[in-house]
Amino acid sequence: MHLGIHIVEFTFSGGAPAMAPELARIGAAxxxxxxxxxxxxxxxxxxxxxxxxxxxxxxxYTTLGFLAAHTSTVRLGVLVTGVTYRHPALLAKxxxxxxxxxxxxGELGIGAAWYERxxxxxxxxxxxxxxxFERLEEALLVCRxxxxxxxxxxxxxxxxxxxxxxxxxxxISAPPILIxxxxxxxxxxxxxxxxxxCNLFAASPAELAHKLDVLRRHCDDVGRDESTIHKTxxxxxxxxxxxxxxxxxxxxxxxxxxxxxxxxxxDAPAAWIEETGxxxxxxxxxxx
Numbered sequence: 001m002h003l004g005i006h007i008v009e010f011t012f013s014g015g016a017p018a019m020a021p022e023l024a025r026i027g028a029a030x031x032x033x034x035x036x037x038x039x040x041x042x043x044x045x046x047x048x049x050x051x052x053x054x055x056x057x058x059x060x061y062t063t064l065g066f067l068a069a070h071t072s073t074v075r076l077g078v079l080v081t082g083v084t085y086r087h088p089a090l091l092a093k094x095x096x097x098x099x100x101x102x103x104x105x106g107e108l109g110i111g112a113a114w115y116e117r118x119x120x121x122x123x124x125x126x127x128x129x130x131x132x133f134e135r136l137e138e139a140l141l142v143c144r145x146x147x148x149x150x151x152x153x154x155x156x157x158x159x160x161x162x163x164x165x166x167x168x169x170x171x172i173s174a175p176p177i178l179i180x181x182x183x184x185x186x187x188x189x190x191x192x193x194x195x196x197x198c199n200l201f202a203a204s205p206a207e208l209a210h211k212l213d214v215l216r217r218h219c220d221d222v223g224r225d226e227s228t229i230h231k232t233x234x235x236x237x238x239x240x241x242x243x244x245x246x247x248x249x250x251x252x253x254x255x256x257x258x259x260x261x262x263x264x265x266x267d268a269p270a271a272w273i274e275e276t277g278x279x280x281x282x283x284x285x286x287x288x
Contacts, residue, residue, distance in 0.1 A: 001249060001288070002259040003281040004037035005030050005273060006079050006234065009046075009266025010056040019056075023063065025270035027070040033278035034285070035074055037232075037259060039109065040064060042078035042085065044118040051266070053117065061094050068102035075105045079199060079234070079261070080180035082113025083132060084124060088139035089162055092146035096171040104172035108143060109199070111180040112136045112187070133186050135159050140177065140194040147174045178232070184214045192218035197230040199261070205251045208233065212255060232259040238272075239280060246283040253287040260284060 005026075012022040030038045042060035045053040060078040067076055076098060081091065091108075099106030112132040113119075119126035127135070138157040145151050146167040155162040178197040181187040191198045192215060200211055212231065219226040233252055239245035239262070249260055262280070264272040 001253045001257070001284040002036035003034070003277065003284050004039065004232065004259050004261035005035050005269075005277065006261050006263050007038075007040045007269060008050060008263050009269075010058050011051070011266040012269075013267050016056070019058065020066065022268075022270055023066055024070040026273065027067050027074070029270045029273035029277065030074050031071055033273050034281040035273070035277060037077065037107075037261070038067060038071070038074045039077050039079040039261070040067075042081040042109075043115060044085075044122050044124070045115070047115065048117070053121075061098060064098055064106075065101060068098060068105070071102075071105075073105075075107055076102055077107030077109045077178065080109035080111040080178065082115070083110060083136040083139050084113040084119065084126060088135075088142040088160055089146060089165070091139065092143040093167055095143070095175050096147065096167050096169070099171035099173070099175050100169050106171065106175045107178060108175050109178040109180060110136065110139065131159075133190075137190060137194075140179075140190065143177070144174075144194070147171055176230075178230075182211050184211070188215045189218045189221075191215060191229060192222050192224055192226075195229060197232055199232045199234060202233055202235040202237075202252075205255060208252065208257075209255055227256075230259065231255075231257045232261055233257045234261040234263075236263055238262065238265070239276070242276070242279050242283060245280065246287070249284060250287055 012018045040060050040063050043057055046055040046057045064076045095106050095108045116126050138160050142155055145165045152166050155165055176196040179191045179195040180199040182200045216226045
């Protein structure tokens with residue numbers, strides 16, 4: 001089992017001047033701790049459930065580009081970008097650029113978007129949920145076509161129309177696609193059809209087993225082997241007892257989850273990764 005680190009707060013001690021140095025330390029700490037995936041928040045405003053919307057929030061892909069220059073092994077992505085944030089062709093180009101400049105470590109994390117306040121605040125259209133899911137499916141198709149070396153032709157969808165799908169330089173390898181969310185009717189169906197990975201929030205083993213059963217049924221419907229999808233789970237509560245946490249995660253590993261994603265504290269994340277993340281990563285690596 002692998003450890004992923006997800007940065008959701010940018011309230012680093014020292015304010016804005018401290019952000020670049022702390023991010024560089026986060027990258028070094030993550031690789032030193034044996035972290036497999038490093039992700040950042042992708043929002044315009046901080047989420048109200050975490051801290052005030054006026055708290056700092058860096059643009060996700062610019063931040064990943066910086067992290068690419070300060071790391072060499074960890075995989076990089078956002079968890080996750082809302083489909084409404086960027087035109088899908090631009091998104092495909094951005095992720096391809098990240099992949100090239102990180103020498104093949106870029107990933108696409110995407111979802112249907114939900115945070116209405118940030119959309120209204122910055123004047124970004126926020127269509128009804130049914131349309132957002134339509135756009136999500138089309139965005140997945142656009143990205144896959146943009147990364148297809150054998151197809152630079154048009155894309156004619158309901159919401160997006162592209163005359164050409166040229167994406168040069170191409171990504172070093174097609175970036176893995178992760179879809180975030182556990183919606184049983186739409187989200188997990190899209191995972192089965194299009195994704196390389198999914199992300200669920202931590203719940204009881206019984207609840208997560210149910211979600212994976214739903215995913216398995218969707219995979220059966222589209223003729224896909226469910227085991228080809230990498231399962232990740234985000235645990236928002238930071239462990240205080242590494243042994244107890246490892247025992248809890250063993251139940252998740254038995255269900256088929258391959259990566260546990262943890263959120264370090266916002267004021268000094270690099271120090272927490274150095275002091276605690278390495279011990280957790282080493283213990284998780286002992287699990288199947």
